[in-house]
Amino acid sequence: MKVLVGVKRVLDPQVKARVKADKSGIDLTNAKMTMNPFCENAVEEAIRLREAGSIEEVVALSIGVAKSEETLRNALALGADRAILVLTEEVLEPLAIAKVFKAIVEKESPGLVLVGKQSIDDDCNQTGQMLSALLDWPQATFASNLELVDGTALVTREVDSGLETINVNMPAVISADLRLNVPRYASLPNVMKAKRKPLEKINLADLGLDTANRMTTIEVMEPPARAAGVMVESVAELVDKLRNEAKVI
Amino acid sequence: MSILVIAEHDNASLVGATLNTVTAAHQIGGDIDLLIAGNGCSAAAQEATQVFGVNRVLLADDPSLEGQLAENIANLVVSIAGNYSHVLTAATTFGKNFMPRAAALLDMSQISEISEVISADTFVRPVYAGNAMAKVQSSDKIKLITVRTTKFDPAAATGGSAAVETIETLADSGLSRFLGLSSSDSERVELTSAAIVISGGRGMQNGENFHMLESVADKLGAAVGASRAAVDAGFVPNEYQVGQTGKVIAPDLYIAVGISGAIQHLAGMKDSKTIVAINKDSEAPIFQVSDYGLVADLFEAVPELDKAL
Numbered sequence: 144m145k146v147l148v149g150v151k152r153v154l155d156p157q158v159k160a161r162v163k164a165d166k167s168g169i170d171l172t173n174a175k176m177t178m179n180p181f182c183e184n185a186v187e188e189a190i191r192l193r194e195a196g197s198i199e200e201v202v203a204l205s206i207g208v209a210k211s212e213e214t215l216r217n218a219l220a221l222g223a224d225r226a227i228l229v230l231t232e233e234v235l236e237p238l239a240i241a242k243v244f245k246a247i248v249e250k251e252s253p254g255l256v257l258v259g260k261q262s263i264d265d266d267c268n269q270t271g272q273m274l275s276a277l278l279d280w281p282q283a284t285f286a287s288n289l290e291l292v293d294g295t296a297l298v299t300r301e302v303d304s305g306l307e308t309i310n311v312n313m314p315a316v317i318s319a320d321l322r323l324n325v326p327r328y329a330s331l332p333n334v335m336k337a338k339r340k341p342l343e344k345i346n347l348a349d350l351g352l353d354t355a356n357r358m359t360t361i362e363v364m365e366p367p368a369r370a371a372g373v374m375v376e377s378v379a380e381l382v383d384k385l386r387n388e389a390k391v392i
Numbered sequence: 393m394s395i396l397v398i399a400e401h402d403n404a405s406l407v408g409a410t411l412n413t414v415t416a417a418h419q420i421g422g423d424i425d426l427l428i429a430g431n432g433c434s435a436a437a438q439e440a441t442q443v444f445g446v447n448r449v450l451l452a453d454d455p456s457l458e459g460q461l462a463e464n465i466a467n468l469v470v471s472i473a474g475n476y477s478h479v480l481t482a483a484t485t486f487g488k489n490f491m492p493r494a495a496a497l498l499d500m501s502q503i504s505e506i507s508e509v510i511s512a513d514t515f516v517r518p519v520y521a522g523n524a525m526a527k528v529q530s531s532d533k534i535k536l537i538t539v540r541t542t543k544f545d546p547a548a549a550t551g552g553s554a555a556v557e558t559i560e561t562l563a564d565s566g567l568s569r570f571l572g573l574s575s576s577d578s579e580r581v582e583l584t585s586a587a588i589v590i591s592g593g594r595g596m597q598n599g600e601n602f603h604m605l606e607s608v609a610d611k612l613g614a615a616v617g618a619s620r621a622a623v624d625a626g627f628v629p630n631e632y633q634v635g636q637t638g639k640v641i642a643p644d645l646y647i648a649v650g651i652s653g654a655i656q657h658l659a660g661m662k663d664s665k666t667i668v669a670i671n672k673d674s675e676a677p678i679f680q681v682s683d684y685g686l687v688a689d690l691f692e693a694v695p696e697l698d699k700a701l
Contacts, residue, residue: 154520156521156655156656157655159523159655160519160520160521160523160524162524169519169520169524181637236501237492237501237502238495238496238499238500238501238502241496260637261637263520263521263636263637263656264519264520265504265519266504266505266518266519266520266521266636267502267504268488268492268504269492269495269502269504270492272462272488272489272490272491272492272493272496273492273493273495273496273502274496275493276466276492276493276494276495276496276497277496279567280567281463281565281567281568282462282463282489282493282568283568284462284485284488284489285485285489287630297571300485301485301630301631302485302486302573302631303484303485303486303584303631303639304573304575304631305573305574305575305576305629305630305631306573306574306575306629306630307459307570307572307573308571308572308573308574309459309461309568309569309570309571310568310569310571311567311568311569312566312567312568320630320637321620321624321637322623322624322630356501357500357501357530357531357532358501358503358528358529358530358531359528359529359531360526360527360528361514361527361528361529362526362527363519363524363525363526363527364516364524364525364526364527365524365525366518366522366523366524366525369662369667369681369683372667372679372681372682372683372684372685373683373684373685374679374684374685374686374687375684375685375686376686377686378686378688378693378696378697378700379700381668381684381686381697382697382700382701384684385645385666385668385684389645389666389683389684391588391644391645391665391666392588392612392645392701
C-alpha cells in the first residue's frame, strides 16, 4: 500500500507576519519559509507506517510555486520515497487544492492520504475534509493517534471536549494534529540523498481542472493593537488592580 | 435571504457557541433556521425553540447521526442547503469537521472563522494566527461559513418561539463508525464559556503543579487552560490547549502563568478583555500583550495570589 502525504510551504511560524503597505497581503519577500508544522506530523506518521511495515511507499505532494521543491526535498530527506510538485503561481483556495489532490489520487491510487489539519498561513482547516468529500472516502480529522487494523483505520481525534475514537474504512483521508507524533530531524546524509530521489513536476494547467478561486481578497489589514499595559511589583498590587481598576474579580 | 445555522449540542442541550453563531446570522440578515442533528436530541431541539430570533428549528433525530460523524452530518446538510443563501456553524472542532466536507460536496468554498460581517457576501477573517485580518468577498451561490464565536455576542437563549419541524434523515454512509468520547472529568466551568481563565505553560514544570492553578480557579469560578508546550509535555490533556490551533477564547480576565507567549498561543487569547502575565523572565513576549505584568517566580506568586483571594 502507498500513502500520499501533503506538504505545504508556508512562512516560518516563528516569524511574525507583516502586512504589505498596499494591504494586498502578507509580505513574503525574503521571508524564511518552511514546511507547515502539521504537514511535518503527517510526513512523520507516513514514514513511521512504512518503518512498521504497514505500508510500502510514501509519496509527498505539494502544490505551489517552483520553490515548493525545497519543501518536498525536506520531506524526501525525512524519509519520503518520491515527490510530486504541481506547479502554479496562483494561490489556490482549499477547494481547488482538494481537486488537485483528487487528480493525483486517481493517478497514484494510494490506500491512505495524510495531510496536516490546518496550515498556519491561511488557517483554513479545510483541505483534508474537502478531499475526502470529493473522493467519497471517510475522513478522520485532528488525529492524535492512528492504528491500521484489519483494513480499517482506528483514529483518536482531538476534539473540544476531549478525545474521540472513530473507526474508518480505507482508503481514507486523515488530518494530523500536533500530538500525533514528534517529527524527526533530517540527518545530513539523508539531506544529501534526498537530492537524488525522484521528484516529478506537473503543470497545474495540464491537469485540466477548474481551480478558479471563489473568493476575492479585498484587503489585508493589521489587527487592532492592544494598549500597552503596566508592570506591577507584587501580588498584592496585582490583586488591588484587578479588584479596583479592572474590576474583573 | 434565509440562513441555516447548524447547532452544536450534546443531544440534551445546546453548546453555547451556537448562540454566538446565531448572532452572526442575525448580522447577515434574513430568516434563521436552526438544525439540530443527532440521535435522541429532542431535548436540545426544545431548548433551541427558545433562542431569540430563530424562525424554525429543524430536527433530524436518527441513529445514523449518533456521534455526529462528519460524513452523515455533511450529507444531511447538503440535502437541505439548496433552500438557503448562507449556511453557518461555529468554528469548533464539530463545525470544522463537517462543514468543509459539505462545502466540497456542494462545489462551494468555505469561509473559515469569520470575525466580522461586512455584508451578505463580504466578511473579515483572521489569518496568520490573527497577525493579519483579511477582508474577503465570496462569489459562491451558497455561502458556507464557520464563525469565530469570541467575536460575536451570544444571542438570547430565551424569548424565541420557533416551531419544531422534523426533517427527513438519510441512510448511514457506512464509511465510519463512532466508538466513543473520553473527557477529563471536571466540575469546573468550561474553558470556552468561562469569564475568567487561568492558564499554565511550560514553566509549570509538571502536571501536579497545575493543582496550584486549580485552587485559584476554584476561588475565582475560573476555568483552567494551558499553552501548547504544557499539553505537548503531557502536563494536562489536549482539551486544555489555548492557541491558534487549540481553543480560541476571550474571557473577561485571562491569567497566563509561566507562559512565554509564543505567537500561536497569543492567537488563542489576545482578545481577552484583561490579560495578566506572571513570568520570571521579564523579556517574555507575553508581557507585550498583558495589561498587568508581574515578574516573579510562579511557585511563590501563585500561592500568594491564592491566599490573597
